[in-house]
Amino acid sequence: MYLEIKDLTVLYDRAMVLNGVSLTVGKGEFVSLVGPNGAGKTTLLRAIAGLVKWEKDTLKGTRAGRITLEGSVKFDGEEVTNLPAHEIVRRGLILCPERGRPFREMTVLDNLRAGAFGCKDKKVVKENLERVYHLFPRLKERENQISGTLSGGERFMLTIGRAMMSQPKLFMIDEPSVGLAPKVKEDLFARVKEIYEQGSTILMTEQDVSFAFDLAGRNYVISKGHLVGEGTAEDLLADESLRKTYLGL
Ligand SMILES: Nc1ncnc2c1ncn2[C@@H]1O[C@H](COP(=O)(O)OP(=O)(O)OP(=O)(O)O)[C@@H](O)[C@H]1O
Ligand SMILES: [Mg+2]
Secondary structure, three states: OOEEEEEEEEEEOOEEEEEEEEEEEOOOOEEEEEOOOOOOHHHHHHHHOOHHHHHHHHHOOOHHHOEEEEEEEEEOOEEOOOOOHHHHHHOOEEEEOOOOOOOOOOEHHHHHHHHOOOOOOHHHHHHHHHHHHHHOHHHHHOOOOEHHHOOHHHHHHHHHHHHHHOOOOEEEEEOOOOOOOHHHHHHHHHHHHHHHHOOOEEEEEEOOHHHHHHHOOEEEEEEOOEEEEEEOHHHHHHOHHHHHHOOOO
16 A cells, blocks of 8 residues: 555544544545544644654753654555654655645745755756646746735645645645535545546645535545444445444435
């Protein structure tokens, strides 16, 4: 398996946010993780990206710092659980954070260039920039605008674009549809689909079950830090109790 997570457990103080989560993503697969507010979706992606470990290390000794992180994350055959976050980025595991968080004081173009910081080949950077602009013409139009003044939808496009600049091997997208107007959501849906069809491997979290199920080939359902279901949209929708209790359908 490309990404293999085994028994991942995260506790903040004594609150168990992830409870022995195991999941896999194959190369070229589009996998979704759906669940309600506070289920642990963002925490799972942040743990994979090395950010929970970073938080644990930086907050050590403070009252907020009682964080427990257990289990294993393997990527492309290599254990990455205990690597620092920048090493995980270098291996191509890229997180596109919730609600889009570009560097607000920088222009759109500088944000995109910042995404390519690990790439020394100017030609490749230029090609990637063209690819991002082709996918999101709106960003091209606004390349000299200060990012803090973008709309919510544009900000998320920029965050996806910035992540694409770092040539992800596995692209983790955290709740792309949250807070977007239906029209913007629809457009973003098409863009995410296009990114996948260009040959990416994607792990995406969502609260919007239909947004997730229409994109992903396989899905996990998470509730209160536990995985409660796994399968194709068809499998999951056929399970009545799952549908009622966890998918809100
Ligand atoms: N750094 C932290 N310190 C303490 N508790 C945290 C921390 N990060 C997350 N939590 C708690 O962990 C739980 C899961 O949060 P998480 O952000 O992973 O949920 P989520 O599924 O992404 O929800 P949403 O759909 O609202 O984004 C929440 O109860 C949250 O308050
Ligand atoms: Mg979240």
